Amino acid sequence: MPFLSYPRALELKNELRETNAEVITMENENYAEGISRFSSSCEKEAGAIVRVTSTDEVSKVVSFATKRHIPFVVQGGGFNTSGSSSTFGGIVINLSKMSQITVDPGAKTVFVQGGAIWEDVDKVSATFGLAIVGCTMNHTSVGGTALGGGYGWLTGRYGLIIDNLLSARLVLADGRIVTVSMTENPDLFWAVRGAGQGFGVTTEFVFKAYPQTDPVFGGLLYFTADRLSQIVHFANEFEERSTGIEGFLFGFTGSLLMQETVVFVVTFYNGSRSAAEKFFEPILSLKPVVNEIEMMPYPKMNTILNRAAEFGGRKSLGGSNIVLPLNVKSVEEVYRDFDTIMKTFPRVSESFVVFELLPYIELIKVPNEATAFANRGKYYNAASIFRWHDPELDPKMRSLQQDMMNKIGRRAGVARSEEMNQGVGVYANYAGHEANATELFGDNLPRLQTLKMQYDPDNVFKKWHDMFLHTSVH
Template structure:
């Protein structure tokens, strides 16, 4: 049974799912519009039913119900993916949002995280014990989506990607079975989950390895005027040549956000920023970033000792829920003079003061992992870049067209310097070839084979979809019987 093309919301003859203990929300409920809203306000989809799950059994029950009624299935964790795959038209949304609990075993340095948790939930729970794992740079991002795509963040150079810290996962399959994936249980599925996205099942809980971090870290951005961009990026490239793994860096180009710590006269001024987080003793970090802070004539320097939890949430307000977003992204072959010139030329052409460009420094532990250790495929990349167009929901279509055109033109200008792409940065109009680019031939073929084992009928296709190559049941699993 493949994706159904029949019916719509009215094809659901009931709003009751036998055995489902969570809350079901239909189009006539007062909070339906709130329940179908996701982070990207430009996404406007109308599911027939939203099932807010209370536990893993609810997830499995909802999957079996959807299969029996030939309903489209979308899966919502944090709802933060820019392409809005957490929602579908018609069908059912299996919503994990109520499942946000986090348990920490400080002795074993393990966190047990439910599939609907946000990174703020994880950071707050683990930092109680001075521990952390690599998470997203926006704390209202969902754990599930970020983790399954790879997981880049401040700690990745020291402690690896989020997927490198995944120890085990509880998964609901396309047949509504509940199984465990780990290095010893369904190891093929475990490999695929670590970078292959939501193609293979619904992860209802994660088990992550933790590391000593903080609770105080040296972190924050330094801003320079936009006209200094070329000089700053060339200095930055040289600065990175011998930095230790403890130092994470992200470059941001756009306007200075109106943060409380920044003087109002600098708000929305075009600027380049280099933000850092040193995951080690503050005194060592201060010596390390001194050269960066003293380069040129900074407009503002916000580098300071801060709690790791606060740093993780420091840019939350610059990318709030409900704005309209459109992304284009690529891995970069090198941070060459030519690439620097293209970035400096295009970064400030956006007309919306909320649009920006982010460039992530990888390497370190990310690059030392074997290329086939996980399904994440960008191990040999030093930098990737995401071009984030953003505008307010009340702005007209002219603004939307202008900002999306800026993002596309910027990506096109980088054509000769593009490698792969981070799958979590792909937007809704990135086609199947770009999904393939996120993995490369060998990894994609391996993922397609595993997809055929665990989801041969492509039930889970509201994602950056990987097509199954052929159908066979997973070992120990029976195919769904109608």
């Protein structure tokens, strides 16, 4: 496939000369900023970065690239660690200037452009006393998280992000601009909800919004490792006690405060302090080393995990799943494995493993075949971000991470469950390229492939997860 040569770059600039799009090439001083990513291992020398300002400009770039067989990628926030928003020699369609947010308080809907970040969505919605299901890390882009499914603190009450998507606007592989919803192009709307990155550039979203005027109870706690078994015991009771307004995350990370790997907890309760303290009393009574819990506006809750979403360093994101109850000894073994990695390798202390208990009450009301998203079941996500700095450690760190997440899945996930009608157990937004299309989409894959042949027969949009690739990539 041809790269974008300098003469082609000039041709692209000429194509966009009467628009507001900015074409950045290697000689521009902001080029280095344009190719920077959440993980430095994903930074590639693009032929050009195009900062678009409208759907029409996106269409022009897509048409330009596809007609000349030039590879292109789409960058929202650049947080994917598999390199799907980077290209060597191709075109990066950067959506960061497309960040408009409009709230209709009467209809309780929020219009969001594809380059907006969740922080701005939260803040704008809150001025109208509303909130939408959004990402728990608000530095990330709306498009990148929403199209793959999307879990948030409000998932227990309102479902996934895609369950609250009313419509979207896409630029297809041939440059056509279409609107998708339950009534317009419903087949493509089905595909977008869970596999949207594989069908086009989504430039606009319309979401349902919900009243959220009261503060929420939440924050971060750090514990010493001897508290881990009690934290797991609380996690095992979470499912029975939860009503859908709570959230509970726990995991491990390196610490500058203590000699050993620290155990952390993040709590969420969408209600009064007294009710929240009663719910989390078994955790609060464990005497955390650090306690940052408070009543706060809902938008602030989505900042708690941002320290894990800072740019810089080499990173890999991995995912698995867990079914309750967890075996305490198995979790303690994962802790020891992680602690060994922290002590063995230099400058990896900002890595973490997390078990995400966000209630599935609403999520499983939607059948797996109702949307392309196939990860609905009575289980929870586990995730990890490994961070290091030495490029020579790339294969080792990815291998250690994959081994750890596979162990979690085998010992604690749906693989050991007898529950029928479970989802695939793999969250596409957490999965690297080692996960194949069958693992990600299960029984939904044949329908997705049929739609790909209709809307993207040349498989232009394959950087996220290739739906025509059946075998694992190692």
